[in-house]
């Protein structure tokens with residue numbers, strides 16, 4: 001018995017029937033060959049491209065409430081003048097409202113998972129649980145903001161979390177922690193068997209701090225000295241990495257979360273994706289938070305990531321489409337601790353999206369995956385399925401109006417106004 005049967009969808013260049021049971025793909029056969037009478041639910045995939053969803057490897061989801069709060073400022077001024085003062089007023093309720101809005105936006109762009117670095121982790125976990133998405137939620141470590149109580153509360157939830165939700169350590173950046181704090185994070189992460197997620201080599205200012213405050217050649221070298229570079233560590237941004245850094249990152253088996261829009265918007269720099277591939281570094285893509293992007297669309301981010309790689313390498317052949325596609329699906333899923341997700345194959349966890357081929361951009365029908373990744377937008381994502389559960393159907397997420405209304409109210413409260 002199948003829980004769900006998707007019939008006649010275009011998948012990997014052919015029309016197929018795809019069956020899901022127990023949260024996994026259990027049969028994938030040529031269209032018209034799987035028995036529909038053994039399915040509890042059927043989706044007619046005739047007008048749709050069936051493909052893996054996106055996995056967003058760097059974000060601060062509840063910053064949807066701060067979208068537009070500070071434009072055209074350098075990173076440090078933006079953080080100190082606009083972001084940190086409002087963040088000081090955050091509560092669990094506000095973070096839950098902002099996170100739900102971010103998940104809603106992400107689902108519309110075909111994304112089922114996020115790697116979050118933000119405050120009030122119990123609220124983030126609860127929002128992800130309610131909306132059925134996957135998440136890796138970071139325990140925050142920052143000088144300015146002590147969040148030990150919430151970190152402890154999240155750790156207490158760990159044993160009861162479903163397999164779709166994980167924790168990690170998320171020290172914000174080298175410039176917001178002391179060396180002792182970062183070394184302690186490395187020790188705690190080892191003791192608790194948790195991965196690490198940190199901003200790294202984002203700006204030239206950060207490189208100067210690594211040199212002047214910590215007497216390290218580069219931010220990456222410094223993070224390695226602190227013990228943070230290890231298999232599975234996710235380094236967000238990596239705009240300013242040397243050849244030695246890339247060799248070290250490959251050796252340590254760390255993963256880059258390439259955040260091209262945020263890097264462009266803040267004028268931070270360009271991550272050298274092609275050079276990273278040649279050095280053997282794994283690369284994924286993240287949106288960063290909505291306050292510095294300002295979109296959470298993984299479709300838009302994927303295109304920007306590919307284009308910035310080609311521009312950086314001065315070559316249209318740099319980072320070809322199939323490699324871009326793997327980076328935002330199976331490589332990213334594995335990076336977030338879901339090695340069995342990110343591919344439509346029998347035995348894999350049933351994460352997939354249905355893309356509406358009746359959208360005008362698919363008319364030429366040369367390469368639907370290229371059309372989707374390089375010309376698509378949220379308007380052509382029809383259905384999103386995560387771990388076998390339908391989270392969005394016909395472009396509607398349950399409770400959508402309430403989620404938007406709650407986020408609107410939360411943003412007003414954060415600004416300190418009662419209107």
Ligand SMILES: [Zn+2]
Pocket residue numbers: 058059060199236288289
């Ligand atoms: Zn970030």
